[in-house]
Amino acid sequence: MVKRGADQLEVSVGDQPSTDANQRHEHIVEIIPLGAGQEVGRSCVILKYMGKTIMFDCGVHPGFSGEESLPYFDSIDLDTVDLMLVTHFHLDHCAAVPYVVGKTVFKGRIFMTHPTKAIFGMLLKDSVKVSRGSTDAGLYSEKDVEAALERTELLDFHQTIDVDGIKVTAWRAGHVLGAAMFMVEIAGMRALYTGDYSRLADRHMSAADLPSPPPHIVIVEATYGVSRHLPREGREQRFVNMIRSVVQRGGRCLLPVVALGRAQELMLILEDYWDRNADLRGVPIYQASGLARRALGVFQTYIAMMNEDIKAAFGQSANPFNFKYITELKSQGGLDDVGPCVVLATPSMLQSGLSRELFDAWCEDKRNGVIIADFAVQGTLAREILACPSHVLTRAGAKVPLRMSVEHISFSAHADFDQTSQFVELLNPPHVILVHGEAVEMGRLRKALEQQAVVLGQRRLLYTPKVCQPVHIRHRPQLKAKVVGSLADKKALPGKPLAGLLVQQGQTCMLMAPQDLPTFTKLHPGRIIQRQVLSLNQPWPELRLALEILIDGVQGTADLGSVSGDASGETLRVANTVTLTHRPPDSVVMEWQGDPVGDAIADTVIAVILQSGSEPPAVSSAEVKRRKCLSVGDLEGAAAAEVALLVAVLDAQFGRAQINAIQGLITVQVDDRHVAVECKTGKVECADFALKARVEVAISRLMEALAPASLQE
Numbered sequence: 001m002v003k004r005g006a007d008q009l010e011v012s013v014g015d016q017p018s019t020d021a022n023q024r025h026e027h028i029v030e031i032i033p034l035g036a037g038q039e040v041g042r043s044c045v046i047l048k049y050m051g052k053t054i055m056f057d058c059g060v061h062p063g064f065s066g067e068e069s070l071p072y073f074d075s076i077d078l079d080t081v082d083l084m085l086v087t088h089f090h091l092d093h094c095a096a097v098p099y100v101v102g103k104t105v106f107k108g109r110i111f112m113t114h115p116t117k118a119i120f121g122m123l124l125k126d127s128v129k130v131s132r133g134s135t136d137a138g139l140y141s142e143k144d145v146e147a148a149l150e151r152t153e154l155l156d157f158h159q160t161i162d163v164d165g166i167k168v169t170a171w172r173a174g175h176v177l178g179a180a181m182f183m184v185e186i187a188g189m190r191a192l193y194t195g196d197y198s199r200l201a202d203r204h205m206s207a208a209d210l211p212s213p214p215p216h217i218v219i220v221e222a223t224y225g226v227s228r229h230l231p232r233e234g235r236e237q238r239f240v241n242m243i244r245s246v247v248q249r250g251g252r253c254l255l256p257v258v259a260l261g262r263a264q265e266l267m268l269i270l271e272d273y274w275d276r277n278a279d280l281r282g283v284p285i286y287q288a289s290g291l292a293r294r295a296l297g298v299f300q301t302y303i304a305m306m307n308e309d310i311k312a313a314f315g316q317s318a319n320p321f322n323f324k325y326i327t328e329l330k331s332q333g334g335l336d337d338v339g340p341c342v343v344l345a346t347p348s349m350l351q352s353g354l355s356r357e358l359f360d361a362w363c364e365d366k367r368n369g370v371i372i373a374d375f376a377v378q379g380t381l382a383r384e385i386l387a388c389p390s391h392v393l394t395r396a397g398a399k400v401p402l403r404m405s406v407e408h409i410s411f412s413a414h415a416d417f418d419q420t421s422q423f424v425e426l427l428n429p430p431h432v433i434l435v436h437g438e439a440v441e442m443g444r445l446r447k448a449l450e451q452q453a454v455v456l457g458q459r460r461l462l463y464t465p466k467v468c469q470p471v472h473i474r475h476r477p478q479l480k481a482k483v484v485g486s487l488a489d490k491k492a493l494p495g496k497p498l499a500g501l502l503v504q505q506g507q508t509c510m511l512m513a514p515q516d517l518p519t520f521t522k523l524h525p526g527r528i529i530q531r532q533v534l535s536l537n538q539p540w541p542e543l544r545l546a547l548e549i550l551i552d553g554v555q556g557t558a559d560l561g562s563v564s565g566d567a568s569g570e571t572l573r574v575a576n577t578v579t580l581t582h583r584p585p586d587s588v589v590m591e592w593q594g595d596p597v598g599d600a601i602a603d604t605v606i607a608v609i610l611q612s613g614s615e616p617p618a619v620s621s622a623e624v625k626r627r628k629c630l631s632v633g634d635l636e637g638a639a640a641a642e643v644a645l646l647v648a649v650l651d652a653q654f655g656r657a658q659i660n661a662i663q664g665l666i667t668v669q670v671d672d673r674h675v676a677v678e679c680k681t682g683k684v685e686c687a688d689f690a691l692k693a694r695v696e697v698a699i700s701r702l703m704e705a706l707a708p709a710s711l712q713e
């Protein structure tokens with residue numbers, strides 16, 4: 001069942017309809033994207049379950065600057081976040097970490113893989129330096145970056161850690177060096193957050209793992225929606241052909257790249273192509289990011305995390321990142337800009353920096369070309385030029401014609417439709433949440449995955465929350481309990497229920513007999529005895545009578561014939577559960593064991609005590625008269641009072657009861673039904689069978705109550 005409110009999605013899952021009884025065993029998983037909800041950028045997804053809060057990723061949006069680029073941290077209490085898991089070093093996934101550490105009340109633990117932490121540190125220190133002196137400086141300082149690094153703990157691929165009841169396992173995500181997917185498990189509920197991932201190995205990265213055991217919820221990137229990548233060979237061929245055509249017509253070829261990740265992949269492709277094509281060797285390739293050079297050291301350190309080819313090449317001591325044809329460029333001034341060349345420069349979205357300077361310098365010459373090899377994020381110049389505008393604005397604000405060729409080739413290592421649909425099919429989670437994608441593409445992917453689930457006969461619900469729109473998923477935990485102690489002595493038979501106490505200690509559950517509690521736990525069984533003192537508004541014997549008329553099984557020491565009714569400490573036991581002790585003159589002490597049955601009977605007794613003061617006067621006066629007659633031995637008078645009492649009780653319970661002294665009958669009129677009761681025998685005549693039975697019960701209760709008490713305790 002899916003209910004869509006104004007700004008939240010609510011679903012109930014499970015094979016059975018969600019009844020009250022089922023809901024009692026369900027818990028709500030809440031997922032809120034603070035960023036990357038129907039957008040690409042500022043990835044930050046909150047997951048809350050059973051009092052635990054996890055933040056997946058903490059990045060900035062490349063299309064905005066300053067505070068506007070941050071995820072919507074105001075929407076949650078940052079000091080309740082237990083754990084932050086950062087998938088990889090791309091700025092849209094990690095660049096807000098120093099801000100959260102240095103400028104907010106966040107006090108949770110932070111985890112990354114080794115290479116992510118190493119490159120994260122380099123990248124962010126670098127970005128602080130770059131922003132120093134620029135106008136939008138100051139989201140955080142170098143000190144905040146240092147503090148973030150100090151706080152960050154390490155997690156290896158395929159390692160599982162337990163953070164205060166949250167089990168976290170890191171899986172390979174492909175994508176870039178060190179990129180991880182995180183599987184978290186809280187009390188049996190498993191959720192997988194993919195971050196950016198790729199299921200295809202490329203020149204330097206292995207493909208993403210298929211995590212197990214299967215998760216209940218998958219939060220997956222939707223960057224490429226339903227589009228399909230060209231096969232790797234075809235894509236590489238197209239890429240080198242583009243470059244060849246630019247340099248052969250005498251142009252300069254600009255490759256705006258992220259310093260780390262795709263840049264290394266493109267360099268490996270170019271190095272290989274230049275090696276195989278002697279005619280191109282006169283054309284220089286420049287790598288203009290000092291950061292990329294420094295990061296290569298990190299790449300070499302973590303070579304074991306890369307694919308088999310790279311490992312093998314490095315094993316033979318040929319460092320694959322030791323490039324023959326690629327020169328490092330210290331600055332634009334160092335560029336010998338005299339003829340055809342290829343330049344890899346940051347940033348990839350052409351917002352600022354060297355890639356933008358070169359673009360501004362080269363865009364008016366039609367021999368030149370720019371190749372966008374990364375996913376072009378909305379709101380950036382890279383995205384704008386893909387629409388082939390006739391003019392563009394330079395950084396300096398001049399309107400100039402755009403004559404250079406603009407090409408786009410999807411080289412970013414994100415999953416495409418084939419990879420995502422296969423990944424989801426294999427994991428087969430009941431819930432899939434799409435993030436890190438633009439609204440339209442995401443909508444298409446959602447539909448396609450829904451159709452796929454129908455075709456495969458898999459049960460699946462898909463969600464595409466906007467930023468700050470929470471998704472609520474009901475989860476019914478599958479409890480596995482170990483039977484221990486005396487309960488385990490008997491052989492368990494299929495279909496035969498086993499009753500005991502379910503005790504949860506951390507992640508483990510045990511089922512045991514109550515008496516075994518001290519053996520297996522630090523707990524001791526106890527009872528709660530409830531005690532309540534009530535004031536009594538009528539004589540004690542009348543209360544007993546009222547209780548006996550209403551409830552089966554009233555036993556006691558009191559002699560109902562006693563007129564005084566004041567015998568101190570008289571006790572009644574009601575339904576073998578509630579004990580009433582009379583405290584003369586006008587209060588009564590109730591005691592019972594606090595459990596559902598005891599509480600229900602106690603409630604009834606309390607109602608009788610509170611109501612008995614308002615008993616019809618006829619009943620009490622007949623009862624008083626009867627006791628008086630008995631006390632002086634007037635049996636005839638007592639018998640007459642008994643009949644009057646019977647009339648009063650029937651009148652009170654059914655209405656319109658009268659005595660016909662001549663016939664020796666009591667007649668009761670209930671609507672259009674007529675009841676006749678023989679005074680002497682108590683025999684009931686009535687055409688309505690159900691009514692007859694009710695009257696008979698009322699009479700027998702009264703008779704029991706009037707019989708001299710024989711149960712002495």
Ligand SMILES: [Zn+2]
Pocket residue numbers: 088090093175196
């Ligand atoms: Zn990424």
Ligand SMILES: [Zn+2]
Pocket residue numbers: 041043090092093196436
């Ligand atoms: Zn990303």
